[in-house]
Amino acid sequence: MSGRVAVVTGGGSGIGAATARELAADGWLVVIAGRRAQALDEVAAGTDRIDPVPTDVTDEAGVRRLFETVVARHRRVDLLFNNAGTSAPGVELDELSLADWNRVVAVNLTGAFLCTREAFRVMRSQDPPGGRIINNGSISAHTPRPRSIAYAATKHAITGLTRSTALDGRPYDIACGQIDIGNAATGSGTGMATEMVTGTMQADGSVRPEPVMDMTEAARAVRYMASLPLDANVLTMTVMATKMPYVGRG
Numbered sequence: 263m264s265g266r267v268a269v270v271t272g273g274g275s276g277i278g279a280a281t282a283r284e285l286a287a288d289g290w291l292v293v294i295a296g297r298r299a300q301a302l303d304e305v306a307a308g309t310d311r312i313d314p315v316p317t318d319v320t321d322e323a324g325v326r327r328l329f330e331t332v333v334a335r336h337r338r339v340d341l342l343f344n345n346a347g348t349s350a351p352g353v354e355l356d357e358l359s360l361a362d363w364n365r366v367v368a369v370n371l372t373g374a375f376l377c378t379r380e381a382f383r384v385m386r387s388q389d390p391p392g393g394r395i396i397n398n399g400s401i402s403a404h405t406p407r408p409r410s411i412a413y414a415a416t417k418h419a420i421t422g423l424t425r426s427t428a429l430d431g432r433p434y435d436i437a438c439g440q441i442d443i444g445n446a447a448t449g450s451g452t453g454m455a456t457e458m459v460t461g462t463m464q465a466d467g468s469v470r471p472e473p474v475m476d477m478t479e480a481a482r483a484v485r486y487m488a489s490l491p492l493d494a495n496v497l498t499m500t501v502m503a504t505k506m507p508y509v510g511r512g
Contacts, residue, residue, distance in 0.1 A: 267336045268292045268488065269328070271319050271377055272346035274301030276448040277398065280481035281343055286311035288485055293332050295319070296346070319346045319373030329380040338388045341488050342381040344374040344420075345398045352409040352463070363412045370416035371423070378427055385436050392435030392492050396484060397424045401444040401500070401508055408463045421498075428497060437495040439487055444502030447474040464507070475503040 268285050272278035273294025282292045286309055295317035296302050302314030313335065317328040332339055348369045350362040378395055385393035399420045406414035420440065427438035445458050458472040483501045490496065502508055 266290045266340045267332065267338055268341035268343065269295060269332055269339060269377070269381065270343045270345055271295045271317070271373070272398075273314075274298050274305060277443065277446060277477050277480050277484075278343070278345040279305045280477050281345065281484045282312055284478075284481040284485040285341075285488060288489065290341070290488070291336055293328075293336070295328055319377055320368040322376055325373075325376040325380055328377075329384055333384060333388075338393075339381055339384045340393045342377060342393070342395045343398070343484060343488075344377055344395065346370075346373055347398060347400075349410070350412040354409065355411050358412065366412035366416055370413070371419050374420060374423060378423065382427070382431065382434075382436060385431075386434035393437075394488060394490075394492065394495075395427055395431075395436065395438040396487055397427075397438070397440045399424070399440040399442040399498075401442055401502060403440070403442050405508065408465060408467075424497070428495070435492050437490075437492055439496045440498050441480070441483055441487065441496075442498065442500045442502075443480045444500070444508055445472055445474045445506045446477040446480045446501075446503075448477050458506075472507060473503040473505040475501075 268290045270278050270282045273282050274296035282294050285292045293313045293315055294302050295315050297318050299316040306312040306314045315328055315331055318324050348366055350366050381395055397420050400417040402414045403417040403421050424438055424440040431438055458474050461469045461471050463469055480501050487496045
């Protein structure tokens, strides 16, 4: 199991950073990618199992350089965790700007495609061939929240990306699965999980707090998916705060 190389996007904070640490603890060499070099360096500090490579996943040439760098430094790619993501302001649908829509699509969908394409290219030609791609979907890949059309649309699209990649990867021993995470607290004091604790809009228009779970549980789930042999695959997994209002949402 030694010599396994993983690439984690959005690796400078939150679930990406937690997953990088989990994988490194399991013996993986983990390349973390993200736009903030300082944040990546902080995640990598104190270990030689995490290698930071600043990358903007919306930049086609930059993504190509990321995977060229991984192969040059570490010879192969055994795992890609497509984790980078963003959201748009929670406004009424007719108030969402095209710029905000395009920004979310660029990061959540196009960025995941660009990374998948480069990982696929490497995985099917390396020796031995094959690898695994795990996409960070969301509870919103199945059921949207109010005022989240850009985020929900891209996360629904990630499911199509996952299934198409799983199908197209079969001849090359490339497995692809999706993890849908609900209400994982990142510990950053900002962002979606903080809104869950302080109160977030429900489908009936009310604003209520929701339970959260430690993001480490999501990272452990990714670690499990990554640990499987290539003849086994978790196509979809949902990991969520037990008491969050997902089942029966609406």
